[in-house]
Amino acid sequence: MSDHRVDPQEGLSRREMLEVTAAALATPLLHLGPTAAPPATPILQGAPKFFTGPEFALLDELSDLIIPTDAHSPGARVAGVATYIDFRLSESPEPEQQASWRSGLAAVDALSKELHGKPLLEATPDQRVAVLTRMAAGEHDPKTPAEHFFQQLKGWTVRAYYTSKVGIHADEQYKGNVYQRGEFAGYDAT
């Protein structure tokens, strides 16, 4: 007879939650979203696995434009969104999926050059927002390559951010996935 050990405290990791919250508190006001300059180096351990260095830097910036750091919580860059997307693509068995990210990023730079005469990462913060605004214009009915890419980019950014530590704890301040030892939370049906 072997025991199946379940440690009710294990899933909670209060320490981790505190760390994330502390990070959230330390970060605000430094980067107030689209008007602030990005940090010099994105969060990445070692070289990207799938993207080239410049591609990764562009993706990192785009994800942080979509979900930026604000007074409430850190954004996509701190949450490591680009690192996660890079990892998933590096092991993707679908070459078309991989190719669509490469061509999508290229389309962003092409649009930036069309609008401002330079690639996105060389553009000013306001110009970057202008590029993304153009890409997002066709969100519900995308037509241009950049508009199609926006859907894909935003979908993956949303998925990666809100499943990250930052997204779940610092931004959403999710209360669940805990052992409720007494009364269940909520209201009685009376």
Next chain:
Amino acid sequence: MTLVKTPPPLSQDVDLSKTYDAVIVGSGAAGGMAAHVLTEQGMDVLLLEAGKKLPIEQELRSMQWPYDHPRRGDAPPGYHSLSFNEYTIRTPPYAKGSTFKHVMSYVGGWGGSDYVKNILVDEKDHPYTGTKYAWVRARALGGKTNIWGRLALRLSDYDFKGKTHDGYGDDWPISYADIEPYYDRVDRYLGISGVKENLPHLPDSLFQRPNKLSFGEVKLRESLKKMGRVLTPYRAGVTTDGLKHNKYRSKCYGRGACDRRPGGCDIHAAFDSPTGLIYPAMDTGHLTIRTNSIAHEVLVDPNSGKARGVAFVDSGTRKSYEAKAKVVIVGASTLESARLLLLSRSPQHPNGIGNSSGHVGHNFCEHVMGPGVTGLVKDLVGKPPTLDDGRPGGFYIPRFRNLKDRQPGFVRGYGFEGSGGFSIFPGNAFGTPGFGAQFKKDVRDHAGAFIGMGGFGEVLSRYENYVDLDPDAKDAWGIPTLRFHYQFGDNEKKMCEDMVVAGREMLEAAGIEVVGTDEKMLTEGWSIHELGTARMGSDPKTSVLNQFQQSHDVKNLFVVDGSSHVSASCQNPTWTIMALAWRSCEYLAGEFKKGNL
């Protein structure tokens, strides 16, 4: 801290030289219940399960945070879950020609495919043909109960005597009074949580403490009361107070793990067949289990025409075996049980065992789903997060159509399942337009303010909806596969249209703004509630089984799963499957002892 015990590993080396009192095919809700009841009666039982025994706690990892999983819960590269479009665009077999190494049913796509990839079958090994059907199968000890959705409802005489009520179909050969004591036993033995509502069409169970409601759900409940309708906390087949007689199951701690995944509970507060039924049955000393054993024929004694055992192939070694028994009990799931009966052809039973009526595979029915509504509870926008999803489910709105009224467009009815409030993933992020700080704030402010619900409607039992054996196609073990001849009809379409209208009306009456409606019916099979392919009845010409799920043709053959149901009801079937199996197996044991089988 230790919450639950796990039993020792199973051995594949079981004694096949002896004749068992009974052999059971399948270890889900039906087969597990048969094992429990028969071993409790002292019978010597062999249980055959086609799948393996999984280290289920390691598979489920219920409390794992998304970010602690390298792919946030997704299965590794090479696994693919079928999408709605694949089911609607392609013709089965869906996995044929797929470039992916493994193809799972759509359930893998619910978020958390890595947690179910070894529970669900690989569609590539298990093809089927015919009309479109999203057939979800789990081959593992416990079957689909490993990822069961937990809604545990009783049927009533509105179902058992449906024909008497509205003239459609056939009455069951039992009434509520016959099955009520067995529902009570299932409640007590397995545990169920809920709130008494005193409804004739949804009888109350013997409830342990209920799950709570979220703010928006209370608002809707209060409003529905004025319409004469009911919103009740999810009646979950979950032990919320614990079960003193079962050391394999913990009480529920409201972790909510079951509800953010395709199902499953690694402390087994939610019912599953292995911990709820099979391990306790093993402790009687009367149960032998052989996993990886794919039954493909009920064997027949040529002299008596009675069943004498089951032929099976080992899924790993592909060697063939025979298990000998005095009684054969089939509980392989509605469609697999029909397949097994049809595969069991002999001179005595040329159309398949137990099929002199020609009804095996027919009268196939289930629940139709898809239509639903989403509402925004304005009072909740911008409110701080609360713990709303630490529970096995949100709410259930029981049937309200065609009870006292007569709808012009359709017979029978439907119920709604739904929930509202915060969850681990703010699904509204996908539908929130734009980007930047405003987008992020919009997502956060609205994350807990939505309430959604979807209908589950009764699909009418019809002889012309059926499965048979494909003359050519075979599975990975060379066993002929099922071919579907099954489609929703006009009654289901009209009912689904009404779901949207009624859903909208109920939210609006509660002052909840309707922000989205789903109108399309999901592919046949989506509810995972298939029923009816070996129905009970008192006339052997039009039914396969009698009221004790005993074959009209072969008295030592019983089929104890959902295939025996005469109609689908709109209420989820698992609790009824277990109550019926309990009743039938008690009868079986009595007849066995009297030497009548």
